[in-house]
């Protein structure tokens with residue numbers, strides 16, 4: 001499929017020094033500040049015939065920005081530079097900006113899934129090629145409010161067609177959209193169309209001179225750069241000779257200290273290849289309230305890691321510390337930034353075990369810590385059984401009481417626990433202790449003299465680990 005939407009070729013020169021936001025920690029990068037003209041040379045799409053021109057630029061100690069369509073399939077375009085060549089020019093200092101996955105116009109009612117794939121998916125594609133990415137160039141400058149908001153979530157700058165070359169327009173755009181806008185001026189001298197802005201070297205030179213004189217920021221971008229006019233798939237083609245003249249002219253101006261040639265990322269203060277923007281992405285780590293659990297039972301910690309705009313960050317390691325985290329292992333965030341860790345709570349009953357989650361940060365994101373939450377470990381409920389043996393005795397006859405005390409959480413029979421008894425007068429039964437099998441027995445008891453039904457109940461008062469419990473009320477029948 002041929003790329004139908006061509007990046008608009010419009011002469012737009014930014015004359016502004018106030019719309020570029022300050023990035024924390026950036027002090028020394030030579031970003032555009034209005035005191036000297038800055039020119040970025042951009043390569044639209046990353047075509048094969050742009051590779052030699054990129055090398056030519058590098059050989060003149062300059063680098064530019066490549067607007068990469070990340071689906072490099074020949075079904076999208078037959079003449080894309082392969083990834084390994086993009087990596088080699090990246091290693092020479094060129095910036096890789098996203099130009100979407102498939103170059104479809106994005107401002108006309110595409111589904112959110114498609115927009116996220118085109119805008120954010122293309123960034124992931126570039127990151128998978130180990131590029132640091134901070135810019136997005138919408139195909140054909142075709143945007144709407146949804147497109148702008150998605151770009152804003154994932155990129156530090158974007159580009160849009162400027163209808164009016166005024167400071168007000170630029171400032172308003174930056175205010176409304178929160179991202180710096182860069183406007184581009186296309187170059188094409190082969191079969192120029194009415195929309196070809198810079199159709200010959202005189203026009204290119206004039207634009208560069210204007211940027212120099214007005215100390216403005218200019219992006220000039222090239223499509224196909226060739227030495228033929230016969231190829232039907234060529235888009236806004238320029239001759240290699242025009243490109244060379246452009247670079248030579250930029251170099252002479254640059255060498256004379258009259259302007260700087262930079263990547264867009266560099267011009268906007270994000271570093272040559274976005275490294276400053278990339279490393280200063282802040283994160284936020286939240287931890288949800290933690291349910292209390294019986295001591296020694298699993299406690300579950302959940303929360304979420306997000307970027308500065310609330311988008312979840314996937315595949316990052318979350319660690320924990322605090323008094324309640326002894327058996328908690330590290331967690332890894334899922335595709336939407338959520339994490340979950342579960343581990344055995346301490347074996348004592350305490351109110352207010354502390355848990356704090358931590359994200360250590362990496363090459364992409366700054367570290368962050370959650371607030372400290374707490375949970376309590378609770379006593380285990382118990383179950384106490386009672387059996388009277390035999391249940392019917394003659395007056396003054398012998399009987400015994402027995403039963404077991406059990407941990408209702410674990411089913412464990414509990415040893416060395418004191419059991420007391422409540423009996424109808426005149427029955428009095430001394431306290432007993434459970435044996436190693438959790439069984440208590442009081443034998444050799446003497447039944448009352450008066451015939452009747454005598455109720456008996458056993459009781460465990462509870463201790464530091466176990467809740468108290470009482471047995472069912474049983475009846476001793478004296479005949």
Ligand SMILES: [Zn+2]
Pocket residue numbers: 005006007044045099103139140
């Ligand atoms: Zn394009």
